[in-house]
Amino acid sequence: EAGVAQSPRYKIIEKRQSVAFWCNPISGHATLYWYQQILGQGPKLLIQFQNNGVVDDSQLPKDRFSAERLKGVDSTLKIQPAKLEDSAVYLCASSSQTGWGNTIYFGEGSWLTVV
Amino acid sequence: AQKVTQAQTEISVVEKEDVTLDCVYETRDTTYYLFWYKQPPSGELVFLIRRNSFDEQNEISGRYSWNFQKSTSSFNFTITASQVVDSAVYFCALSEAYSGGGADGLTFGKGTHLIIQP
Numbered sequence: 001e002a003g004v005a006q007s008p009r010y011k012i013i014e015k016r017q018s019v020a021f022w023c024n025p026i027s028g029h030a031t032l033y034w035y036q037q038i039l040g041q042g043p044k045l046l047i048q049f050q051n052n053g054v055v056d057d058s059q060l061p062k063d064r065f066s067a068e069r070l071k072g073v074d075s076t077l078k079i080q081p082a083k084l085e086d087s088a089v090y091l092c093a094s095s096s097q098t099g100w101g102n103t104i105y106f107g108e109g110s111w112l113t114v115v
Numbered sequence: 116a117q118k119v120t121q122a123q124t125e126i127s128v129v130e131k132e133d134v135t136l137d138c139v140y141e142t143r144d145t146t147y148y149l150f151w152y153k154q155p156p157s158g159e160l161v162f163l164i165r166r167n168s169f170d171e172q173n174e175i176s177g178r179y180s181w182n183f184q185k186s187t188s189s190f191n192f193t194i195t196a197s198q199v200v201d202s203a204v205y206f207c208a209l210s211e212a213y214s215g216g217g218a219d220g221l222t223f224g225k226g227t228h229l230i231i232q233p
Contacts, residue, residue, distance in 0.1 A: 033220055035220075040225070041226075042206050042226055043223050044223070044224030077122060089158060093160075103162055104162075106152075107164060108157055108158045
């Protein structure tokens with residue numbers, strides 16, 4: 001079974017530029033998450049989708065970050081304009097079931113450097 | 116308040132030694148899940164174990180074992196006879212039944228960087 005796919009793996013941009021990350025979850029997984037992991041810290045949840053609806057985006061900096069999952073499968077996370085503090089790994093994850101306590105499977109992440 | 120604390124930032128041991136990674140959590144819920152993930156240099160978080168709050172039995176999987184103690188709010192992870200391939204960052208995480216907003220995302224600790232020297 002294929003895992004969570006993410007692209008691009010690495011991206012370097014200048015501050016104030018924009019960037020987009022793509023994620024394809026494990027086949028059949030209805031729940032999709034985007035996490036931000038700053039160097040030396042644990043991942044932090046940015047947004048959670050259930051099919052194509054947003055369950056929680058309370059920690060998403062909405063002035064610059066946006067995410068969508070239009071057909072309930074793939075998802076895109078966009079940052080515009082980027083700031084230096086956005087340098088991090090952006091991890092996409094998915095889960096087969098709704099509700100708390102389900103095992104969440106992660107992709108390899110998209111590494112962003114803002115200079 | 117930090118909900119998952121991994122006080123050990125970095126641990127370095129020689130191969131074949133046993134090593135224990137500590138995890139202390141904080142929650143007001145009586146129903147919750149605890150997880151351990153491994154993050155090798157490639158970056159992917161690899162799921163290791165999930166344990167619910169009603170099951171305090173220790174678990175052993177090969178060289179890995181987990182000790183869950185509700186009385187001390189701890190969920191420690193032991194690697195027996197460590198190997199170089201065990202080198203990675205290990206994260207403990209908490210999923211609470213009532214985290215608010217309907218979300219069920221995980222709350223992670225800051226991780227412990229484990230270095231196994233040959």
